[in-house]
Amino acid sequence: MSRQLATSADQVHSRCIPDGLDLSKLPGHLAVIMDGNGRWAKARGLPRVMGHRAGVEALKSTLRLCNDLGIRALTAYAFSTENWSRPGEEVNFLMTLFERVLQRELHALESEQVRIRFLGDLEDLPLRLQTLIADAMRRTADNRGIHFNVCTNYGGRRELVRASRRLAERVALGELEVSQIDENTLAAELYTVGELDPDLLIRTSGERRISNFLLWQLAYAEIHVTDVFWPDFGADALFSALLDYQSRCRRFGGLDGVTPDALGS
Numbered sequence: 001m002s003r004q005l006a007t008s009a010d011q012v013h014s015r016c017i018p019d020g021l022d023l024s025k026l027p028g029h030l031a032v033i034m035d036g037n038g039r040w041a042k043a044r045g046l047p048r049v050m051g052h053r054a055g056v057e058a059l060k061s062t063l064r065l066c067n068d069l070g071i072r073a074l075t076a077y078a079f080s081t082e083n084w085s086r087p088g089e090e091v092n093f094l095m096t097l098f099e100r101v102l103q104r105e106l107h108a109l110e111s112e113q114v115r116i117r118f119l120g121d122l123e124d125l126p127l128r129l130q131t132l133i134a135d136a137m138r139r140t141a142d143n144r145g146i147h148f149n150v151c152t153n154y155g156g157r158r159e160l161v162r163a164s165r166r167l168a169e170r171v172a173l174g175e176l177e178v179s180q181i182d183e184n185t186l187a188a189e190l191y192t193v194g195e196l197d198p199d200l201l202i203r204t205s206g207e208r209r210i211s212n213f214l215l216w217q218l219a220y221a222e223i224h225v226t227d228v229f230w231p232d233f234g235a236d237a238l239f240s241a242l243l244d245y246q247s248r249c250r251r252f253g254g255l256d257g258v259t260p261d262a263l264g265s
């Protein structure tokens, strides 16, 4: 038995959702390390870059499905600060792919009420891509649907260094006391400012590492690793991850079912 999403007609909307999935207990924020594009292509005797092209389709369908399910934020790792070390042709292909996809998809994102933001050191990206990104962020800033964050030239360590520098600058300017630096003031200087921390991290292609992704924000995220290569990540793989998430007991350092009040003080 399965149910259908009661939303407007679209190929993604008509996907059946498994009975066991509790729609009231979905992660508010889903983070994804989209890995395995190159291996997906290699397994088919194709050049690696074809895997990146196929990966775009998986991202589009995941975004739509998350939006339909009412997940509030999707943060996807598209290009790390370490990915510049790949061959120049692959890096150039990716930058051009980002430009093309953004140009092609912006209208749909606008009409689907998606708010898109790019997180990372954007000033190192090609100028044409920077312009497209700025335009897409501006045009979708007031949209009320899912928050879609695309981590591009993103590195968790670099993000923390940047935040530290910004706090130091504010102290030097006399805007902030050293004693005012706490978890909130630091989090306010991260690219993810305004977003709740991810509840669930999915990594595809079987790799069991973080690879410099959201080092601060993933502090208490549940982690789901699947062997599926990113281009093959579809509705079934997403539902499996969500069911796995719902089977977890999140304790945040506390004890099962024990609230601070129950402990007494």
Ligand code: IPE
Pocket: 034, 035, 036, 037, 038, 039, 040, 078, 079, 080, 083, 094, 205
């Ligand atoms: C992830 O797929 C996409 C990017 C890092 C841009 P990969 O390109 O890392 O694919 P594999 O891991 O080599 O298969």
Ligand code: IPE
Pocket: 033, 034, 035, 036, 077, 078, 079, 080, 083, 207, 209, 211
């Ligand atoms: C992580 O994948 C970065 C992105 C998905 C954009 P990588 O393929 O770069 O990570 P490693 O090198 O396997 O750790």
Ligand code: MG
Pocket: 035, 036, 037
């Ligand atoms: Mg990889």
